[in-house]
Amino acid sequence: MPARKKIEKENIIDTCLKITRREGIDALNARKVAKALGCSTQPLFYYYENMDEIKNEVLQEISKLFNQALLKSNYDRPAYKDIGVNYIRFASNEPEFFKIMFQSKMNKEMFDFIDLTGSSLQIFETISKQTGLSLENAKQFHLRMWLYVNGIASLAAHQTIEFSDDEIDYLLKEQYMSLLIYEVKKGNVKEEILVQLIKKNREGKE
Structure with a gap:
């Protein structure tokens, strides 16, 4: 049986950024992110209390990317x-x-x-x-x-x-x-x- 892939916080945010880049932030939901990561929703809520918390961190990352580009x-x-x-x-x-x-x-x-x-x-x-x-x-x-x-x-x-x-x-x-x-x-x-x-x-x- 293959070893279970460990999901880190960075993986979650990177995946959320990819989804947001294509579809906008309103497209983010736990099932979609988990599917893209190839895991259940459990790792998401191990690191975060809810999707709002994930979205807030995504917004912070977008702000950093903007500042670097600017x-x-x-x-x-x-x-x-x-x-x-x-x-x-x-x-x-x-x-x-x-x-x-x-x-x-x-x-x-x-x-x-x-x-x-x-x-x-x-x-x-x-x-x-x-x-x-x-x-x-x-x-x-x-x-x-x-x-x-x-x-x-x-x-x-x-x-x-x-x-x-x-x-x-x-x-x-x-x-x-x-x-x-x-x-x-x-x-x-x-x-x-x-x-x-x-x-x-x-x-x-x-």
Whole structure:
């Protein structure tokens, strides 16, 4: 008789992530997860009290995956545009995960909502470093930019429109520069910073 396969917590969560990736989190139930693992439901409830507890851990793992994807860069620190591109790519590559995080009813305040993964401070610091904006103004800048980026990401997640990398790059550059011009007019950003960024864009460095 073959030895019984030991089911670890990691196996359970990995399996739940695979199911969620294909079908969404509402598809998760004990029988489906147990069948995918090739076991009874007993191991699930050895580690967890109920399916709600399993789902909560799945959500935490999705949040970690999102954060890793969002801040991915070829450099020590991602440029602000990279963060927007990564956000849209995540929506396109992991549509079910994106819908769970950003298109579910959560009744959160706006800034709590865009900081679901705790990454916002690093993002505000990135904006501040690039533009000279104060952290508070960088926060408002990010909110305006995020509303735009999230719209593109939602279209990508629902496969309403398929965006190429070049199209995403162009759209984000245009919106970023528009918001920056607005901040210059308000006196929050020095005009020479805007000139430098325009020059970098023309040279293909930004």
